Amino acid sequence: MKVKLASNYGFCFGVKRAIKIAEDYKNSATMGPLIHNQDEINRLQNDFNVGLYNNLSDVKENDTVIIRTHGIPKNELKNLRKLNAKVINATCPxxxxxxxxxxxxxxxxxxxxxxxxxxxxxxxxxxxxxxxxxxxxxxxxxxxxxxxxxxxxxxxxxxxxxxxxxxxxxxxxxxxxxxxxxxxFNTICDATFENQDAARDLSKEVDIMIVIGGKNSSNTKQLHSICLENCPDSYLIENETELENIWFNKKDLCGVTAGASTPDWIIQQVIDKIESFN
Amino acid sequence: MKVKLASNYGFCFGVKRAIKIAEDYKNSATMGPLIHNQDEINRLQNDFNVGLYNNLSDVKENDTVIIRTHGIPKNELKNLRKLNAKVINATCPxxxxxxxxxxxxxxxxxxxxxxxxxxxxxxxxxxxxxxxxxxxxxxxxxxxxxxxxxxxxxxxxxxxxxxxxxxxxxxxxxxxxxxxxxxxFNTICDATFENQDAARDLSKEVDIMIVIGGKNSSNTKQLHSICLENCPDSYLIENETELENIWFNKKDLCGVTAGASTPDWIIQQVIDKIESFN
Structure with missing residues (x-):
């Protein structure tokens, strides 16, 4: 099966940057989940020993702590610095x-x-x-x-x-x-809307659309509903295990997009599996 | 004939202020016409000896020169001051x-x-x-x-x-x-629209509307057209000599409004004449 990726999909600039930072700081911990995707959080934990702190009380002296893309309130940042932790700021610019x-x-x-x-x-x-x-x-x-x-x-x-x-x-x-x-001040970021526009365009030219992302993610659900408008055979999946061969019966071209919290490696696994179908 | 004045009519704050300034500076001259009403310019000339200059070359040393509500370009103001003229600034705040x-x-x-x-x-x-x-x-x-x-x-x-x-x-x-x-920066002044709103309201409750102002003034013509929407017997006049007794036949209440360049004394002459009708 032939696959065509949307021209914009998945992580935005800020999330890509934050994950790169987390990979660069092995043995650190993020303040709050870096991303709304448990698989990616597990990967950072397993491959880079990047842990997850939910409260300031979790932080120990000399810890390396990563601020996620959302940023944190000024006073929390100050308190974090008082704890003698090494603070790595991955707040999106x-x-x-x-x-x-x-x-x-x-x-x-x-x-x-x-x-x-x-x-x-x-x-x-x-x-x-x-x-x-x-x-x-x-x-x-x-x-x-x-x-x-x-x-x-x-x-x-x-x-x-x-x-x-x-x-x-x-x-x-x-x-x-x-x-x-x-x-x-126009501080609105185009990333979300660029993914939506690209999904809309792609769904008009394919026989089947696969949207990859959390089933509870409002962002992913919105991508799915946009695709359904143009392509009735649009499916929302969290990973490649949910793909069913029968969906691709008599289809020529499969479009793929992904929600803002879906890592590239999950997208690649989905594409590989679709391409393996006849 | 009973007369009711619109709650807002005629001169705006800035024009009223500029005319008061002109009256205070007898024997002066304004740079350009102070107002688009020849009768009022004549009155200032006759009663206060306030003249009219159209160019910087008209200005003589020790003249008292009044800047009108519109203001003037910065360089013209500078040149005016170089001429050793006394500059009185009536630019609307x-x-x-x-x-x-x-x-x-x-x-x-x-x-x-x-x-x-x-x-x-x-x-x-x-x-x-x-x-x-x-x-x-x-x-x-x-x-x-x-x-x-x-x-x-x-x-x-x-x-x-x-x-x-x-x-x-x-x-x-x-x-x-x-x-x-x-x-x-919201620098729009409500005066024009307040006159229009007041004319609209008043024209709904009277039998006849008299709009006083220049027949070529776009501002006055707009007031007239607003009044006509609600009161078909709406007349546009420049002064009291144009009033015709027959218009008021079988009418009970006459509304009056005036364009932004119509002085109060002209409005008062119109009201006096209307009130003299049976």
Whole structure:
């Protein structure tokens, strides 16, 4: 069976970089899971002895500790350094940017608005860089602005890197109409949307689509639903063991894409198996 | 005949202020007409000896010269001061603001975008405050952005005070999607739209509407057309001599509004005459 990979798939730039860093620091531990994929976490543990810490209390003196792509709140970073641990920062550069913007803007006397999920680790980290926490606000919808009292009439805005631009513009427009100055930083990363666009394009030209990723991953499920729109024979699998020969009956070309937490080696195993089918 | 005035009508804050300044400086001259109303210019000339200069060459040493609400380009102001004239600045504070923003932002290394008419005196003045004139851009439509090459990827935007907010947001949104930082200053003044909203409301509750203003004034014509939507008996007049008794036949309540260049004394003459009708 012939296979065609989507032009964008799988890990984004930041995750690829973080995994490379973890491989470079054998015998270290990550603060929180580096990626939402247990197979990859196991691989890092088995091949590079990279462990997993969930709390600061897990950290011992002289440990090498890796900050994951989402970053961590400023105070946690400070506490980590106090423990005499060697801190390796694998925060995605696209996340460091909004952290530094929030720090600089709140120092310059701006009210801060973050478009994102208040519970998401990335957003918690970005939020922590505000100098005046009472004037750092996090929202998901334009209507949430009704409940916010900004201390300043000049507002700086950033967005969680994975959010949709359209909604960000709605929020920003509402702000512009009510405030003298709105300083809009476009911190949204295109990676998620590039994977989706590529899956959409590919699913139009193949007979069958294989989407590889966690069955509970919202990102992967969204890729699957996009593929189904154009190619009814689209299957969501976690690894090559789930492939069934019968799916490929009378098919000529199989498209492959993968969610943002799917490592290349799992993708390669799937491709190898598909190519082995007649 | 009973008369009801619109809750907002006629001169905006900046024009009222400039006329008060002109009255305070007898024997002065304005650089360009202070207002688009010849009767008012005549009144200032006759009652306060306030003349009209159209060019710098008109200015003589020790003259008192008034800058009108639109402001003037920075170099013209400098040249005026070189002539040893006493300069009285009646630039509307809502116009001084974008001038100062453009100066500060271009000093801080931002590309400048002005939403407005490149030929309008206000916009020419605002534009002149950019430190790097090649990186000060003036547009009217989002599609005009296609032809602009900004020198920086951080852009500061201001709008001509009389422009529509909706269009400004369209332009700003296009910029946000393409640039890392867009610093949006909302410099649009509500005065024009407040007059329109008030005319709309009033025209719904009266039998006849009188709109006072220049027959060539786009601002006044727009007020007239808004009134016609709700009140078919809406008339556009320049002064009280045009009123006809027959219009008020079998009417109970007459609404009155006026364009942005119509002085209060003309409005009062119109009201007095309408009230004299049975």
């Amino acid at each position: 696209f996340v460091t940017t909004p952290q530094q913007i929030v720090k600089k803007m709140s120092n310059e006397g701006y009210s801060i608005l973050i478009f994102g999920d208040a519970d998401h680790p990335e957003v918690k980290g970005v939020q922590s860089y505000g100098e005046n926490q009472e004037d750092v606000h996090i929202i998901l919808e334009p209507s949430d602005l009704d409940n916010i009292v900004f201390r300043q009439n000049k507002i700086a805005t950033v967005a969680q890197t994975t959010k949709k631009k359209e909604k960000y513009l709605e929020i920003v427009n509402t702000l512009i109409l009510k405030n003298k100055e709105v300083r809009v | 809502f116009v001084t603001t974008p001038q100062q923003i453009v100066k500060k932002m271009s000093n801080e290394g931002y590309s400048i975008l002005i939403f407005g008419d490149a030929d309008h005196p206000e916009v020419k003045g605002v534009q002149s405050y950019g430190e790097n004139q090649e990186d000060v851009h003036i547009i009217l439509e989002p599609s005009d952005l296609d032809n602009i090459v900004f020198r920086q990827n951080k852009i500061a935007t201001v709008a001509q005070t009389t422009k529509k907010k909706e269009k400004y947001l369209e332009i700003v949104n296009t910029l946000i999607l393409k640039n890392k930082e867009v610093r949006v």
